[in-house]
Amino acid sequence: MPRVRPINPAQIRDFEQAIGRPLAREVPLAPLTTFQVGGTAECLLETRGADDLANAVRAARRLDIDYLLLGCGANLLVGDRGHPGLVIRNSSGAINVAGHRLTADSGAIMYPDVIDAAVHRGLSGLEHFVGIPSTVGGALWQNLHFLSPPPERDRTMFIAEVLESAQLLTAEGEYREVGVDYFRFGYDYSVLHDRDDIVLSATFALTPADATRLREIMAANLDWRGQRHPPLGTEPSAGSIFRKIEGIGAGRLIDECGLKGLICGGAQISPRHANIIVNRGGATAADICALIMHAQQVVSAETGHWLTPEIGFVGEFAPVTRLPADTRAP
Ligand SMILES: NC(=O)C1=CN([C@@H]2O[C@H](COP(=O)(O)OP(=O)(O)OC[C@H]3O[C@@H](n4cnc5c(N)ncnc54)[C@H](OP(=O)(O)O)[C@@H]3O)[C@@H](O)[C@H]2O)C=CC1
Ligand SMILES: C=C(O[C@H]1[C@H](O)[C@@H](CO)O[C@H](OP(=O)(O)OP(=O)(O)OC[C@H]2O[C@@H](n3ccc(=O)[nH]c3=O)[C@H](O)[C@@H]2O)[C@@H]1NC(C)=O)C(=O)O
Known part of the structure; x- marks a missing residue:
């Protein structure tokens, strides 16, 4: 995944001038995603309508700023080191x-x-x-x-x-x-x-x-x-982690390999649906990546199928240091 270029002070000044208001700084992204995981955005803009969204994107492109357009953050994993560029949160809701x-x-x-x-x-x-x-x-x-x-x-x-x-x-x-x-x-x-x-x-x-x-x-x-599916309100997730494997089922393969309930730090392969990883509280993106890689390796070795992530990986990621423990919890 390409690295995000940090936004510099001149770009921030010129962008704020173009849109006519200040950017929010060092904004935690975890609460803006359904996984409730990830670092901070160096700069964040909430849009106020479709024209405002278009103006913001045009200004970011003109000023060569790396930006992420964020909806509900329902299909994303934000890295633990956050997004050093600009996050444009689409709040245009008419x-x-x-x-x-x-x-x-x-x-x-x-x-x-x-x-x-x-x-x-x-x-x-x-x-x-x-x-x-x-x-x-x-x-x-x-x-x-x-x-x-x-x-x-x-x-x-x-x-x-x-x-x-x-x-x-x-x-x-x-x-x-x-x-x-x-x-x-x-x-x-x-x-x-x-x-x-x-x-x-x-x-x-x-x-x-x-x-x-x-x-x-x-x-x-x-x-x-x-x-x-695990309830989003109490077990934050990004829905299905891996792409559908037609006629077979990514969830079924992970389940058949006995990986349901596997824990890494604050993350767990849901005991309810094996294609969903849940944040049990305090999960890091590295915990989730460790479970993703482990599931890929085990399922590949045992079934010959390679699981391809369906979610988007955005921002900057810290290295995976903790491996899944062979502990299961209901
Ligand atoms: N079936 C299920 O149970 C679940 C399904 N989902 C799916 O995930 C998606 C989540 O949506 P949402 O939370 O809003 O998106 P996200 O905030 O997760 O953003 C995902 C990507 O969508 C692209 N995107 C978002 N808004 C726009 C836009 N206005 N114009 C162009 N591209 C855009 C961006 O891609 P880029 O970076 O390439 O520009 C962004 O990276 C839905 O499609 C939903 O179906 C999610 C969870 C569960
Ligand atoms: C949750 C998502 O979308 C869902 C969508 O809600 C529903 C309903 O349309 O169909 C898909 O789920 P799914 O549960 O059928 O997908 P898979 O994870 O591939 O599972 C396929 C099949 O495996 C079996 N299965 C699933 C989980 C499990 O722990 N054990 C098991 O045996 C079930 O029979 C299941 O039907 C979408 N998942 C994918 C990867 O395409 C999402 O996109 O985030």
Whole structure:
């Protein structure tokens, strides 16, 4: 992973001048991620709307500042040495509904804010993604997905299916409205993985439906997740650590290798779902990396499958010094 170049005093001064307000300094990033892990951001800006986000990104690019665009921090592990550049926290959260179309800023929170706004008006298409931490921008980046409603639960539903258009600040610095094809969506993939485009807002084309039925689907999906995944409120995590292995299951492989419950410092392979690592309190990024590497080595040796991380690693990492102990806890 490329090193983050520290932001220098001249860049800070010029950036503050460009956006017209001071940056927050030495901001702990752990509380801004669902893992609750990681060091500090040298500088942090909270955006105040889609225009503000675009201005901030344009200024960072013009001044050659290394920046991280942070949504809910739900799919990231921040290194213990933090981010020595600029973190732009996307807090642009406007949501508008007109007819069956919902338009939201990219920093709007999918659940509860965006999903509730749709369901409240009896609009179907987003209710499947209840309980998954994500901003609208993060949802497009990873093609947010969940299983189709019960009783069938026979396919995976993707946010791409209801996306109509999005406003981007492109890698080339242009403002552009694009349709769904632009994103080349796949499983856990969009073109945003390979291009430095920034999503400013998105419009979803939804379908009128009975709000009671939508709420039933939401309740069933929350129940499904509650039974299988460790609760985020008490067991912080970043969801699935490793990419899906179609037809086999990354979680199943780790489970079959007997690694559930394995502890390293404050981190643990969840006893509930083997593809999720939880922060039991005081976990460091190094603890989590040690468990990731250990699971990769054991699963490779025992099954021949190589587990590829699905989460993003951001900032600067300290070396892994502590190895997983063969202690298990429920
Ligand atoms: N199914 C599940 O149970 C879970 C799913 N997830 C998924 O993880 C994602 C988490 O979203 P979120 O917390 O908001 O994202 P994060 O804050 O975790 O950011 C992840 C990456 O998304 C990219 N990104 C975020 N916002 C934008 C934007 N406006 N424009 C372009 N790229 C952007 C950035 O990539 P870059 O650095 O390349 O610019 C960033 O590094 C969701 O897609 C969610 O589906 C997470 C946990 C559980
Ligand atoms: C949690 C995430 O997404 C989830 C998403 O919520 C659900 C529902 O759509 O489907 C996927 O979970 P999953 O549990 O099916 O994925 P895997 O970890 O590969 O597990 C596959 C299968 O292995 C089995 N399994 C799982 C865990 C375990 O401890 N033991 C076990 O045997 C289960 O039968 C499971 O169904 C997504 N995970 C991945 C890696 O794609 C995330 O992206 O962070």
